[in-house]
Amino acid sequence: MRIPLGAGAWLDYDPEWLPSEEADHALTGLRGELSWEQREIVLFGRRVLQPRLIAWAGDRAYRYSGQTLEPRPFTPTVGRMLANVSARAGMTFNHVLVNRYRSGEDSMGLHSDDEPELGPDPLVAIASLGTARRLVVKPRRKQDRDRHELSLGHGALLVMGGTCQRHYVHGVPRQSGIHGERISLTFRYLLRDP
Template sequence: MQRQVLKFGAWLDFDAEWLAPDEADRLLATLLARDDWAQLPIVVFGKEVLQQRLMAWAGPQAYRYSGLTLQPRPLDPVLAELTDRVSAAAGVEFDHVMLNLYRDGDDRIGPHADDEPELGPDPVIASLSLGAARRFVAQPKRRYKSKRRERLVLTHGSLLVMGGSFQRAWYHGVPAQAAVTEPRINVTFRKLLGPPGWRPGPTAEHP
């Protein structure tokens, strides 16, 4: 893992070759063949819009974001094994898996942060990429002079771990890339501290 330290106490760990190419090929084929891919609506500025990608998920606890509730679903053996391996690599016991299928370069995810309270104040979130290489763009939430963006290319078999204040201080997204014609799957691992609506209790530092 290569660590990139960002402003405001955020960091990104990246391993471009976390999976060997043949294992990444097999996993991509297995995940593409899932029968639970769905295009789901979220609420943006009070309006329901379909997300421009397909999704699947698994985990013992519901996860809610942008008005969409992903109900609990059991982890199948493939996702359970992958969760164990990614948890060991990131040093966090993940229990929720979200899969995004970008069918081609038109599919995308806009700038956002995974900052739901039930993820805890500074969550570590891991993201495995399979298939077409796509650009990952991060920008600070707080505007500053240079309007600097951080860019990474998420390649087949790579693992990205986001941590520190990344979700609190930065937005991230995967923009459309018209030239891309092949699919990409992203498998994102989270640790949920409670059900939707859960809030961290007061601590000594934040009474």
């Protein structure tokens, strides 16, 4: 389903992209194959622990929030997901950030994927596995009103395109009463090293 946003931004939302058996298989594979870390980032000038675990794979280093993720090889499950998502989105990606939200207490703050290494108006895809969480998308300018909340459940895919990263922010807020785990994979194409 295409959701047009303002100023040439759009979302492609497919809540049932991956059949549930494949999604189960991917979830088990990622849990076992990846090296999970809880990292420090710089937020408003202070070093704080990210409220989630991360892992990643990619040919190039990726720098965001004051930290650098050095290149790491693609594991079998990440490689399979990459091929699937590339086919669906119609483009190749060379970096996958994997976020593991251990419960509703884990979150990701509102941000745009606007690092210079992504180039202007990058296409960014998010695949979701495990417990459904809410993804909020809203305009960067506080006076603009175009807020969206999407439920990203087991096997969902969201592609953010057009000027989405220029004009909108997105994030996964804390959600009380959620005890299950969610793993998301964010697919990007990095034009160069940081």
